[in-house]
Amino acid sequence: MKVAIVYFSGTGNTYRVGEVFKEHLLSTNHEVDLINVNRQTIKLRGYDLFIIGSPTYSKAASKKVVDFIHEYIDDEQNKSKDFITYITHSWGEAYGHITLKKHLSKLVYNVINAQPFLMPNGFYMMNHEKNTETEIEALHRNVMEKVKNMMDAYFNSQSQIDKKSVVKQAIFETMYKALSKSWIPNFANKYLSIDNKKCILCKMCVRQCPNQNIKIEDSKIVFSDYCLACAKCLNMCPQNAYRANNKTFEQYNVIQPSIISQLK
Ligand SMILES: Cc1cc2nc3c(=O)[nH]c(=O)nc-3n(C[C@H](O)[C@H](O)[C@H](O)COP(=O)(O)O)c2cc1C
Numbered sequence: 357m358k359v360a361i362v363y364f365s366g367t368g369n370t371y372r373v374g375e376v377f378k379e380h381l382l383s384t385n386h387e388v389d390l391i392n393v394n395r396q397t398i399k400l401r402g403y404d405l406f407i408i409g410s411p412t413y414s415k416a417a418s419k420k421v422v423d424f425i426h427e428y429i430d431d432e433q434n435k436s437k438d439f440i441t442y443i444t445h446s447w448g449e450a451y452g453h454i455t456l457k458k459h460l461s462k463l464v465y466n467v468i469n470a471q472p473f474l475m476p477n478g479f480y481m482m483n484h485e486k487n488t489e490t491e492i493e494a495l496h497r498n499v500m501e502k503v504k505n506m507m508d509a510y511f512n513s514q515s516q517i518d519k520k521s522v523v524k525q526a527i528f529e530t531m532y533k534a535l536s537k538s539w540i541p542n543f544a545n546k547y548l549s550i551d552n553k554k555c556i557l558c559k560m561c562v563r564q565c566p567n568q569n570i571k572i573e574d575s576k577i578v579f580s581d582y583c584l585a586c587a588k589c590l591n592m593c594p595q596n597a598y599r600a601n602n603k604t605f606e607q608y609n610v611i612q613p614s615i616i617s618q619l620k
Pocket residue numbers: 364365366367368369370371410411412413414415416444445446447448449450475476477478479584585586587
């Protein structure tokens with residue numbers, strides 16, 4: 357079977373879950389491509405199964421992934437294929453996997469499994485707490501078990517759609533759309549700043565920003581007003597020069613590589 361795992365990820369969680377799906381499928385002799393929505397420029401074809409993952413933003417799915425479904429997956433050739441959706445979230449209830457299912461179902465795709473994954477919080481400078489190492493390890497172990505269960509269910513032809521209120525899903529999607537027009541695009545300008553004593557103008561954030569929202573002008577980092585609030589820049593800055601709400605942000609180092617290597 358040929359599988360496309362399609363994801364968007366700011367702080368590494370959704371990527372990490374995609375990677376676990378990939379490792380699991382490779383170990384059971386399937387062909388797998390792990391595809392970042394930011395790097396794909398042509399329609400996806402020739403896959404038997406699509407696994408589509410997104411971070412949760414305001415309880416909904418990232419606009420990047422929803423737009424990608426319409427632009428690069430919607431194709432007559434994919435109509436008879438199977439789909440699995442997942443979202444990663446860090447607190448409370450999340451509805452993004454159901455948002456993705458709704459968009460795919462409207463396009464007449466067959467979504468067999470839709471599940472949330474609770475992950476370490478990469479947005480804790482704005483909301484809730486930073487996770488401890490013990491919590492992070494437990495969350496990553498849970499990912500491995502859940503991925504295995506999801507794929508076992510899929511290969512046993514069992515549907516596993518997480519039950520969620522469709523009314524709440526629609527409300528949260530509408531709220532996220534409204535925030536995407538106002539608060540979110542200005543997030544970096546409003547809440548982020550750079551410690552210029554630490555910044556070495558390495559341009560890593562400029563290159564890695566998924567929406568090209570970061571530039572260097574007059575030897576300083578500046579933000580435009582099309583931020584996604586994905587928190588990638590803060591988490592991956594090699595100098596930890598980013599400040600959030602005027603405070604130094606204590607990074608997780610993206611996907612906690614030391615912990616992940618221990619779990620392998
Ligand atoms: C702008 C923003 C809004 C978020 N809103 C929620 C939310 O409503 N509920 C939640 O559980 N997590 C929320 N989160 C946390 C992320 O969904 C979570 O950490 C996710 O795993 C990040 O995925 P990534 O690491 O692949 O970017 C939010 C994060 C950001 C940056």
